[in-house]
Amino acid sequence: MSDHIDQVSELLREVAALEILPRFRELTEGDIEEKSKGDFVTIADRNAELWLVPRLIEIVPGSRVLGEEATAASPELLSIVEDASPYWTVDPVDGTGNFVAGRETFGVMVSLVEAGQVRQAWIYLPVVDALAVAEEGAGAFWHANGAVERISTGRSPQDVSELRGAFNVRFMEETWRDRVELFADRVPRKSGYLCSAWDYTDLARGRQDLVTYHRMMPWDHAPGSLILKEAGGVLRNLNDGEEYRPSTLGAPHLAARDQESWERFAEAIRRSA
Incomplete structure (x- = not known):
C-alpha cells in the first residue's frame, strides 16, 4: 500500500484524540446545533x-476537499464530484446523532477520489x-488491538431468518421504501447503528x-464503498444494478457481502409488494 495510507491513518487517530474524544459525553448545549430536523x-x-482539510491537501498537492460541514454551508461544493481532478471526502464525525447521545457508534471517514x-x-x-x-486493487485491512488483518466479507446465509442487516429508508421514494420495509420484516436481526x-x-x-x-452523499459512502469492495462485497444501485x-448523490442502493447475495436480496426486494 502507498505511503498515503499510513499518513492519513495517523491523521485520523490524531484528530480524534485532539478534537473528538475529549468532547465525547462532554458536550454542552452551546456545542450542538441542528442543521435540519434530526440532523x-x-x-x-x-x-x-x-483540522483535517489543510493536512490532506498537503499530502496530495493540488487536491481539493469535499467535507460534510463545508458543503452544508456551501452546497455548490458538491460540483467537485463531476471533476476528474483528485479530491478528498471527509466525514469528520459520522453518526453525529449517536455522538450527541453519548453512544459509541460513531466514526471518522475519509477517502481519496481520482477520475471519479x-x-x-x-x-x-x-x-x-x-x-x-x-x-484500490490492494485489499482491505483492519487495524485493532495492535494487530493488522486482511478482511473478507465471506458469504451470507441462504436462509432469510439468519440474516442481519440495516434498512435506511428515510429518503427513499415511496415505492422503494415500501418494498424494502416489506423485505426487512422478514429479517429478524437488525443492526440499527444509524452510522x-x-x-x-x-x-x-x-x-x-x-x-x-x-x-x-460522498462523505457517507465513498470510503465504505471501497473498503467493502476490496473485502469482497458490493454496493449497487437497485434501479439499474450499476x-x-x-x-451518484441519490438513488436506492443495496450493499451486500458478495455479488450472489446482492442479486438474491435485490430480487427479493423488487418482488416485495
Missing part, C-alpha cells in the same frame, strides 16, 4: 474537519480504536449481511 452538527464535527473513482479509503472508530483501510462507518465496517468484516441506503459512484 445535528457539533463543535467536534466542525473543528475536526477544519475511489482510490483509497479510511474508516476510524475512535472509541474502540479500530481502523479499516483500503486501496455508515459502523455499517460498512461490519459488512466488510462479515458481521452483517446487507444495508440499504438512498441519500448517497456499481456505486461518488457522483
